[in-house]
Amino acid sequence: MYVRRVRLVHSCLQLAVFASPVLLSAQASHAQAITAQGNMVAIDSNPAKMAKTLQRVSVIGHYDNAVGTSNAASQGIILGSLLQDLPLLRPGEVLEAIPGMVVTQHSGDGKANQYFLRGYNLDHGTDFATGVDGVPVNMPTNAHGQGYSDLNFVIPELVQQIDYRKGTYFAENGDFSAAGSADIYYRNSLLAPFAQVTVGSYDYRRALIAGSFPVFPNRSDAAATSASAGPILLAAVDGLEENGPWRLPEGMRKLNILLRLTDGDATNGWSIDGIAYQAHWNSTDQVPLALIQSGQLCRFCALDPTDGGDSTRDILSGEWHTHDAAGYTKVMAYLEHYQLQLFSDFTFFELRPATGDQFEQEEARNILGTKLAHGWAHNLFDHDSTTEAGLQIRRDYIHVGLFDTEARVPFQTVNDNLVGETEAGLYIENTTEWNEWFRTLAGMREDIVQMNLTSLSLAQNSGSASASRTSPKLSLIFGPWHDTEFFINAGDGFHSNDARGVIYKIDPTTGGPASPVPPLVGAFGEEAGIRTDAIPDLQSSLALWHLNTASELIYNADSDIGSTTPNGASTRYGVEWNNHLMLNNWLLLDADLAYTHARYTHENENGLSGDYIPNAVPKVASIGLTVHDVDGWSGDIKLRYIGAYPLSQDDALVGPSSLVTNLRVQRQLSPRMSLSLDVLNIFDRKYYDISYEQDYRVSTTAPVVPAGITVHPGEPREFRFTLRLNL
Template identity: 25%
Template sequence: MSSLLRQTPRSPLLTAAALAALCACLPAAAQEARLAALTVKGQALAASQAAFSTQHLTQEDLAATGAQEVEDLWRQVPGMHVNDYQLSGVANAVVLRGFGGGGHGGDIAATLDGITLNEAMSHADGYFDLNVVVPLEVEEVTVHKGPVSVLQGNFNRAGLVALQTRRSGTYTEAQLQAGSHGTYDLQGALGRQLGADDQMFLAAQSYTTDGARPDADARRHTLSGRWHHRVDSRLDFALSARWHEARGDSPSYLTQAQWQRDPQGKDPRVQGDGSEKTFATLRLDVNYALSDSTQLLAFAYGTRQDFVRWFTRPRSGTWMQREERYDRDVLGMGLQLSGSAALAGAPLEWLLGTERQQEDTDYGYREGTQNRQRMAAAVSDRRTALDTMAAYAQAHWKLAPWLQPSMGVRWDRFTGDCRRLGAETGSDTCERMATTRHASPKLGVTSQIAPQTTLRASWSEGFALASDFAKYALGTAGLDPNVFRQTELGVQWAPHRSLWLDLAVYRTTSSNEIRNVAPGVYENFGSTRRSGAELQAHWTPLSKLELQWSYGRMHSRVTENANAALVGKQVTAVPAYTSTVQASYRPTAGWTLRAIWRHVGRGAVDAANTQWSRAYQVGDMGAQYALPRSLGWGDAQLSLWVRNVTDQRYASSTSVIGGERLVAPGAPRTVTVGLKFAL
């Protein structure tokens, strides 16, 4: 499969344009002949998730904010935040439920149409990059908060982000945006019914920018396609593929003093930083209806990725560039059986599944490169393998409106190996991984106590393997996984048709944290407690005015550590709170005025809590105008957005590296104009 994935088109936009033109010539089938959307992994779990805190975001949410990245949606989720590194082609750190290592680390699981995006051994375990997704192709994004989903294991600590692309409908859509700093974004999406038994869906994006800082240019191109064929009334299948390429330069971070003098400057010691990436996936889904109430889904997928980055930062009293390379091959397959039945006269929805994934990563690490030129031998040059076998089950029983329990469990088994590909100067261990097993239960219940009020409560467990190369050390053979247990209470209240509220409080404790005692020696010792509250409110005081508020407060503390001085300290990179207020006003027909105000609290920068990031607030304002249909462009819309409207100086990420406090400058005021149309 890897050889097939390597054969990718070198001009995605030309290919997309050609395919779009071809499909545009094909007439859409009549409405009554339209195919039903193919079931994807986990889709049958929708009802059971009511017992847990989940948030659904749609294409309409993306369109309302003119988003150029899926990541822009996270500010609409209470307690979710992006520590933006402002490094071209490098995933940012995402905060959720008091965990600060999602995206750039392994605290959050991420899937795209059932394909795992988390990388087993890239940067930190669990790294994922959502730039491989075209925003215009997204149908829905579901954020599962906490380790509540049975669909993911090792990286499902703070939660799961599940993205689903469009898989039904006939449409032709395009969006063009141009903005400050030489930024251009072109997206297209097309859906066609090809006769009675076939559907095709295509999407493409080309994004370029010169960046607000010196040497901050970036380019990325993405093309995706999906073909769905119905064999008969019971059997259908879908074949989907994706190709993504990204290149960019990076000015790295600034010291605190440099940032105060010139918030959009560049350290002269940074030369040649940046990244290059190619990414491709291929997936086959086969769906068979065993009966009117039972479905069998079989799937297989492959991923091929080549990624390299160059990054300069303080080290050993100077600034030094490093090179990191990650070449990945992933092969996954699985079966899923879902259905509905009656138990004690009440509806029962259930799901059983099993999945296996093999991931191989060729990892190269070098220090002291100069302007991307290698000057020394490799610190690491090795290949790792991680083999995951999983089984899961979940059921949701609608016993009565006031009692609807959900029960689930996931079992994981991990094996792996590590071998050196060449000479190394580093000392990280590289041995066969000891077999690790873990079962994670998920329990929840919902209760509608009144027509306008629904309560929920849940208890769920997640886990984490030893990080990085520690899992390939003989010293971790007898250790248990790091276990996370979350307890949550929530309420949804809709006292009036114009007002909707959702409130959740949670507490997550970790135990058996894995620490390095001496070279090659590890132990289970350490714990952390995370607690918080999340509020989401939607109010429509007038027919022309909508208000939304998303607020999250997080309290993450170390409760046990070998260093007694750290007990009681706050977990780094987690803001005390996040708050987003959104307003939408329609003064006249065709016009929509929008405003978004984001407030982020301060957070600890170092483990000892001697340094803190500053709280900040930033606002966006926009106007959208629906063009008359008489122009022949269908549903066309012009938009104007001013980001960071007050030109606020703020740090989108603050860290301490090599003893120096470093700042990733937040983006200055930018202006973007756009045109979107749907034929």
């Protein structure tokens, strides 16, 4: 849809009709306009400018990131068309469309992915906040890791767009957003119902059926031609089975159901979503690299054949929004039930030679939350201005525990807790256009967290804690001049810590005194950037950024509260250069490059020598070439490079670089039928999704390896065929 003007306009009209209310936010683009045969269609997210003539903005390719649509060089919108072109190994890889983001896996495919951005090993989402249709995905005080963000329930084919923001500069973003955030929005309707079936290597089988329908199909012509033709129901069922290349069959089984009822448009409307998801899998966790290199263990073998997990997620959410010349209002609420059960073994026989070191991380969680935002247009010193005030409240009721197990049979409780955690954020943000070439975005955010913990296993560890934090934000935007804008951004952010680490008085593993951590950990970021459309058909942006974090959360294989534990303060800086070029009306090139320098600020703060941050990836590159609709053929080839990264704080151990290339070829067989082929890791390169420095002992008779390397191999070449039929 990005290669011809007619298709471009059609796509953007869909965006105008079906986009999420996020487009109404003062943080979204202050004006977007699409020209079709001399006619202008506009979406204006700044009520103060609704009565003014909007500047023409072109939308090119996969990204809606033209000059005048962002408040930072590292902010942007990814159109759903990109996800239709990309060959994806896993659903969570939709986030790899964000420039500089890397998505991998260190365990079974039902588990949350590993995310890497701006020199953060975000583990499973600690410093990157993710939401789906306004519902936050990150889980505080999660059984496995703080901020755990499982995106396996996302259906890529239904994504309308992804709005991403890097850095700490936006008042709307609170917990877990120090490195950035992404909001995924589903479509409200489809052009036609469809069914597709995918089969592939290693017993991969997937079926998806989806369609949208008017709730009142027999409405009168007058109603049908009104601003809203009435409620539309979108329904989808997504089922998957696969075993993967692992010697221990993964046995991944997933069922995902989505019901979405909507009415209205981006100006006035509402939606109600229902999601039901469940998954079961066996895991091949990371294994010692030395065993693979010596031939004692095959590349895709497991040391513990009983690792694995189960996960369920049920969500009911609703939102309502209205927008007029005076301002806008957005209201949403959500209710979620979530369960997770993980069996893992990373150290094998180091801690408990008699039984092995497998442990179970388990939780059952109910979440209730709401988000309110109101914006109003006004004059500030005779300049057009919009102010938005918002309130976000979330309450988690959590039963979370850690248990020692053997072959998935628990025999000892390490900790078992009932946790109530409330997070509340209040923010205000002002956007003012001081003249034609200068605007500001200034905000303030106040966050409060309150934690109550009842320990069912050790009464002395029961207690409560609370904290608050104020986070100012400021962005200065200059231009455009010659289709070029300049940005200066700064702001405070934070992540919360696990309630167990905050409240515990006794370490349940050692029996000694615990070392408590603060409930909230601050971060300060700043950025200078440029975005330009000066070269025809090229969108290009450059960002220079710096970020300080008061406490680093790092991966810890034998942690007694999960897989992330606090470490010392850190500092990062880097550069990102993103380019999206439409070479002609059927050929598109995306090239994104990122470099990061990440260090601890105080050497030996944790008793270790060196200031390197383990698993902080310094170099990332993504290059994609897309061919669209050439005599019914389309295709996409994407290369992803990850540079070598430190595994130990002294940089004595280094994780190897990786280079992976994926290919998708599509053929339109008829107006209703298409066939596509995905070739993942087309050159069958041997690489590792993740490497760690880690203590381990591979058998009861083997010596303990105090600082070894464990790895999770990347998957070999795979083929997947998809037949899609429009119904």
